[in-house]
Amino acid sequence: MGPLVPDIISPELNLILGLLLGIAFGFVLEQAGFSSSRKLTGLFYGTDFTVLRVFFTAGVTAMSGVLILNQLGLIDMDVVYINPTFLKSAILGGAIMGLGFVLGGYCPGTSVCGAAVGKIDGMVFVLGGLFGIVTFGELYPSILQIYTANSYGDLLAPQALGISQGQFALLLIAVAVSAFVATTWIEKRVNPESESFRFPRQAHRRAAAAVLVLGVLLAAWPDRKANLLGKAADAAYQRAHPIERVTADELAFHIMDGDQHFVPVDVREAAEFAKTSLPGAINIQPAAMFGKEWRDVLSPEQNRKVFFAQDEADATRAATLASLLGYKNVAVLQGGLNGFTQTILKATAPEQGLPEVEQATYRFRARAATEIATLIKQRGGVKPVRRIKKVQGGCGS
Amino acid sequence: MKTKYMNPYLAGFLLGLVLLATVYITGRGLGASGALKSVVTSTVWAVAPGRAAKAAFFQGSHPQGQSPLMDWIVFEALGVLLGAFLSGVISDRLTFTLERPAHVRSWVRILGAFAGGALFGIGSQFGRGCTSGAALSGMAVLSAGGFLTMLAIFGSAYAVAYFFRKLWI
Numbered sequence: 001m002g003p004l005v006p007d008i009i010s011p012e013l014n015l016i017l018g019l020l021l022g023i024a025f026g027f028v029l030e031q032a033g034f035s036s037s038r039k040l041t042g043l044f045y046g047t048d049f050t051v052l053r054v055f056f057t058a059g060v061t062a063m064s065g066v067l068i069l070n071q072l073g074l075i076d077m078d079v080v081y082i083n084p085t086f087l088k089s090a091i092l093g094g095a096i097m098g099l100g101f102v103l104g105g106y107c108p109g110t111s112v113c114g115a116a117v118g119k120i121d122g123m124v125f126v127l128g129g130l131f132g133i134v135t136f137g138e139l140y141p142s143i144l145q146i147y148t149a150n151s152y153g154d155l156l157a158p159q160a161l162g163i164s165q166g167q168f169a170l171l172l173i174a175v176a177v178s179a180f181v182a183t184t185w186i187e188k189r190v191n192p193e194s195e196s197f198r199f200p201r202q203a204h205r206r207a208a209a210a211v212l213v214l215g216v217l218l219a220a221w222p223d224r225k226a227n228l229l230g231k232a233a234d235a236a237y238q239r240a241h242p243i244e245r246v247t248a249d250e251l252a253f254h255i256m257d258g259d260q261h262f263v264p265v266d267v268r269e270a271a272e273f274a275k276t277s278l279p280g281a282i283n284i285q286p287a288a289m290f291g292k293e294w295r296d297v298l299s300p301e302q303n304r305k306v307f308f309a310q311d312e313a314d315a316t317r318a319a320t321l322a323s324l325l326g327y328k329n330v331a332v333l334q335g336g337l338n339g340f341t342q343t344i345l346k347a348t349a350p351e352q353g354l355p356e357v358e359q360a361t362y363r364f365r366a367r368a369a370t371e372i373a374t375l376i377k378q379r380g381g382v383k384p385v386r387r388i389k390k391v392q393g394g395c396g397s
Numbered sequence: 398m399k400t401k402y403m404n405p406y407l408a409g410f411l412l413g414l415v416l417l418a419t420v421y422i423t424g425r426g427l428g429a430s431g432a433l434k435s436v437v438t439s440t441v442w443a444v445a446p447g448r449a450a451k452a453a454f455f456q457g458s459h460p461q462g463q464s465p466l467m468d469w470i471v472f473e474a475l476g477v478l479l480g481a482f483l484s485g486v487i488s489d490r491l492t493f494t495l496e497r498p499a500h501v502r503s504w505v506r507i508l509g510a511f512a513g514g515a516l517f518g519i520g521s522q523f524g525r526g527c528t529s530g531a532a533l534s535g536m537a538v539l540s541a542g543g544f545l546t547m548l549a550i551f552g553s554a555y556a557v558a559y560f561f562r563k564l565w566i
Binding site: 002003004005009014015016017018019020021022023024025026027028029030031032033035036037038039041042043044045047050053054055056057058059060061062063065066069074075077079080081082083084085086087089090091092093094095096097098099100101102103104105106107108109110111112113114115116117118119120121122124125126127128129130131132133134135136137138140141143144146147152154155156157158159160165168172180195199204207391392393394395 | 484524525546
């Protein structure tokens with residue numbers, strides 16, 4: 001599951017990959033004509049809409065790709081860097097950059113491309129950029145307030161608009177294709193030497209149709225997480241795909257035995273887990289199972305994962321979800337934590353005259369109650385852990 | 398006759414795949430201004446460590462004992478430089494020139510490029526990324542801030558383009 005850094009690709013190798021990805025980035029930018037400031041600024045005067053075509057196509061491609069990977073469960077978006085939203089700062093910064101674009105004819109990435117092929121204006125732009133950042137650093141204390149105002153965290157655009165990610169993708173694709181058609185019409189009237197006269201019209205129409213179909217499919221694709229959560233909570237699905245039950249006695253035996261391959265999984269809220277839980281239990285909220293945070297615990301097939309909550313229903317939902325996500329050797333604690341407390345921790349002596357089996361069971365439970373109660377006390381207030389950090393990315397940090 | 402540019406939609410598609418691969422492999426997007434910031438930070442630390450230690454802006458990005466240049470974004474930007482150069486060699490576009498319309502004087506173009514760069518330097522800090530790091534990479538991960546910055550960049554550029562038309566047409 002992506003991203004591959006850091007568990008599959010080491011941070012050192014990541015630097016080399018950065019160089020290679022950068023080479024691909026720079027190569028394509030230059031091939032598209034982004035090393036020329038006059039070509040870039042044609043965007044603002046109707047003579048050359050190359051920037052819009054390249055930029056929008058790239059954005060739609062990458063966005064659709066990320067969406068598809070996410071829907072297939074191939075990337076953990078909780079780990080991926082999402083550019084944080086600071087309302088004022090984002091708009092102010094963009095407005096300043098827009099002015100800089102018209103004055104300078106480049107943006108930072110394209111100025112590096114220009115400089116690479118010998119454009120003196122590109123090199124001067126890079127120097128100007130360094131000067132601008134020094135200036136920002138000097139002014140930093142006095143602008144800190146605007147810089148950090150109106151923080152919305154990792155807000156996503158579809159979330160802000162109240163639509164699904166797929167619907168947003170369709171919207172963006174529709175806007176992109178309309179913009180391509182409209183700007184090409186303008187360009188042909190403004191610039192008689194426009195390259196758009198030589199475009200393969202047939203191929204472009206087919207590509208536009210294909211990408212619009214893709215948008216409709218993305219919009220119609222039910223959200224994977226919501227879909228799986230719904231299935232896991234569905235009584236009929238649970239009946240058709242029953243999860244094995246583990247009795248309180250069996251769990252107590254393995255806890256006392258110190259069995260490393262017997263993993264109690266507490267699926268309750270973090271606050272409840274912090275108050276009390278079973279010895280050796282780990283706290284995994286159902287939503288956290290979608291990502292790679294707990295993969296190393298849930299994946300090994302020799303680990304018997306015993307899901308429990310206050311009652312059996314919550315645990316069954318979580319265990320069914322784990323099983324839907326492909327995890328094996330998943331079980332549920334019969335009767336939940338309530339049942340475990342009744343059966344083991346508050347075990348009561350059977351009446352006289354009952355068979356020896358009952359008496360033996362009671363002796364086991366009484367011993368377990370003392371041992372496990374001690375273990376629970378030793379456990380203290382264990383804080384739930386969040387183990388995988390978000391990737392530090394972006395350009396402003 | 399220099400080699401023609403690539404079809405813009407094909408270039409955009411390829412660029413999108415590079416960005417997608419970057420997100421899938423590294424969990425972050427592409428960028429450019431971040432590398433300039435690393436250069437600035439490391440220079441300030443090397444030239445005036447006292448000043449750097451005092452200024453809050455230069456502290457967050459300076460992990461103990463490690464140069465700000467040992468950063469992913471710096472390697473990526475070096476790659477951009479190399480990749481663009483390679484493309485220039487292949488397509489025979491390497492020329493040492495100051496690109497400007499015939500009626501624009503050299504010093505005006507140089508001044509414009511420097512001022513534009515400086516504005517981008519400041520603006521990219523406010524926007525927490527530039528056209529690549531905030532707008533394009535933000536779009537790939539559906540960041541609301543990324544879209545806002547993108548709209549602001551192009552909105553502002555179109556708003557002022559008329560007043561600076563003599564620089565370009």
